[in-house]
Amino acid sequence: MQCTVCLDDTGEVIQRGCCCRGDAGAVHLSCLAQLATHRSTRADGEWSDVMAWVQCETCKEMYTGPAQLGLARTLWDKLKDEEDTNETRLWAQCVFGTALEDKGLLVEAEAMKKNRLEVLTRLLGPDHVNTALAAEHLAFTCESLGQAVRAIDLYTQALEALEKEPEKWPREIVGIKSNLANAYWAEGRFAESVAIQREVFTTRKAELGMANKMTLAAGSDLALGLTGQGKNEEAAELYKEVIATQKRVLGPDHPHPLKSTMNLAVCYMYLKQYNDAEAVTREALVAHRRVFGPLHPDTSRTVGNLGLFIELQGRHEEAEKVLREAVEQLKESVGTDHTEYLFPAATLGGTLAELGRHGEAQTLLREVHTRQVSTLGRDHPRSLRTQSILGGALLSAGAAEEGATLLKEAHARQSELLGDPNDDTQASKARLERWKVGQGE
Numbered sequence: 001m002q003c004t005v006c007l008d009d010t011g012e013v014i015q016r017g018c019c020c021r022g023d024a025g026a027v028h029l030s031c032l033a034q035l036a037t038h039r040s041t042r043a044d045g046e047w048s049d050v051m052a053w054v055q056c057e058t059c060k061e062m063y064t065g066p067a068q069l070g071l072a073r074t075l076w077d078k079l080k081d082e083e084d085t086n087e088t089r090l091w092a093q094c095v096f097g098t099a100l101e102d103k104g105l106l107v108e109a110e111a112m113k114k115n116r117l118e119v120l121t122r123l124l125g126p127d128h129v130n131t132a133l134a135a136e137h138l139a140f141t142c143e144s145l146g147q148a149v150r151a152i153d154l155y156t157q158a159l160e161a162l163e164k165e166p167e168k169w170p171r172e173i174v175g176i177k178s179n180l181a182n183a184y185w186a187e188g189r190f191a192e193s194v195a196i197q198r199e200v201f202t203t204r205k206a207e208l209g210m211a212n213k214m215t216l217a218a219g220s221d222l223a224l225g226l227t228g229q230g231k232n233e234e235a236a237e238l239y240k241e242v243i244a245t246q247k248r249v250l251g252p253d254h255p256h257p258l259k260s261t262m263n264l265a266v267c268y269m270y271l272k273q274y275n276d277a278e279a280v281t282r283e284a285l286v287a288h289r290r291v292f293g294p295l296h297p298d299t300s301r302t303v304g305n306l307g308l309f310i311e312l313q314g315r316h317e318e319a320e321k322v323l324r325e326a327v328e329q330l331k332e333s334v335g336t337d338h339t340e341y342l343f344p345a346a347t348l349g350g351t352l353a354e355l356g357r358h359g360e361a362q363t364l365l366r367e368v369h370t371r372q373v374s375t376l377g378r379d380h381p382r383s384l385r386t387q388s389i390l391g392g393a394l395l396s397a398g399a400a401e402e403g404a405t406l407l408k409e410a411h412a413r414q415s416e417l418l419g420d421p422n423d424d425t426q427a428s429k430a431r432l433e434r435w436k437v438g439q440g441e
Contacts, residue, residue, distance in 0.1 A: 018061040020056060139155045264280060324348065414428055
């Protein structure tokens with residue numbers, strides 16, 4: 001493929017990751033950096049149009065993927081030795097932190113964003129809009145690191161600062177509310193999450209239209225919240241509308257429709273449409289590997305979901321192979337305390353129990369449950385899910401007293417916190433009933 005800047009096809013030609021697709025989006029990273037340098041620097045050497053480093057001049061969409069990270073790193077290298085209060089340096093630090101996060105380099109992103117928030121707090125004060133937005137950016141990374149409680153605190157801090165003058169920052173306030181709702185979802189606080197997301201989606205749809213990418217993101221987030229409440233048919237229909245529009249507006253390989261597609265697969269799972277969930281996930285996995293690469297956390301998460309959907313169809317040996325791939329990749333990329341590692345690891349533990357490998361299953365499930373309780377709390381839905389799986393595995397291995405205690409406790413807490421119709425509650429109930437039948441009760 002030929003670079004659209006230098007018209008040479010040698011060297012590594014990448015896609016810009018914007019809406020310029022195919023041949024029109026092909027470019028050498030070095031050529032793109034030269035263009036950005038030319039557009040952003042005046043004749044006297046001062047900075048002017050810094051948006052050239054993040055936004056395509058042709059289609060006006062933001063760069064994603066390798067182009068986004070490569071340009072952000074190049075810009076940061078140009079500015080990192082300036083005073084930490086330099087305005088352009090602070091902007092480049094924000095851009096680089098976001099690019100690191102989007103690439104899955106979460107620890108580096110967290111350090112970059114934390115430093116920027118400290119500088120802005122010192123320079124502008126905690127209630128300044130730029131400080132509030134920096135707190136929001138850091139909160140987003142904390143959420144990705146599985147630190148939902150810390151994220152909620154930071155989002156709340158940012159929201160309280162901007163709501164002192166709500167007429168000045170209406171869109172920023174809506175954006176923070178949307179992210180706060182996602183953090184509530186991660187904590188299992190589904191009712192609070194959905195209430196906020198309905199408000200955000202309605203506001204953005206009225207002001208920006210359905211085809212706007214911010215409206216589409218809000219629609220996807222609302223659908224995710226609905227799945228947490230068990231309203232899966234409503235969620236699936238909303239996802240289909242969102243995905244079709246996202247693909248038309250942003251292109252099929254853009255991160256937003258890929259994320260929405262994976263969430264649709266989860267809806268299919270809750271609707272017991274496991275074949276559909278697997279088919280959608282396999283299609284999305286091809287795109288994830290092409291866009292993000294095989295080792296990106298989003299790609300590994302997709303592999304883990306595929307393993308779950310295969311397991312739910314009773315293909316245990318195939319599921320073990322796929323889940324092990326996901327678990328090993330996530331162990332390397334995000335670490336063993338991250339919620340995104342712990343979820344497929346718990347599923348793998350259940351698969352091992354189904355295969356009769358009770359010792360391996362119990363060891364893995366105990367480790368996962370301990371880490372989840374430490375990271376998320378004992379009553380978090382994922383902690384209770386793993387406790388239920390562990391209880392079932394112990395019952396299958398003949399450890400009736402401990403297994404029954406854990407399983408009954410998990411089921412009682414799920415029923416109380418999530419409700420009886422919830423899928424995890426129903427799964428625990430089914431494990432208890434199978435055990436009781438085996439006991440002749």
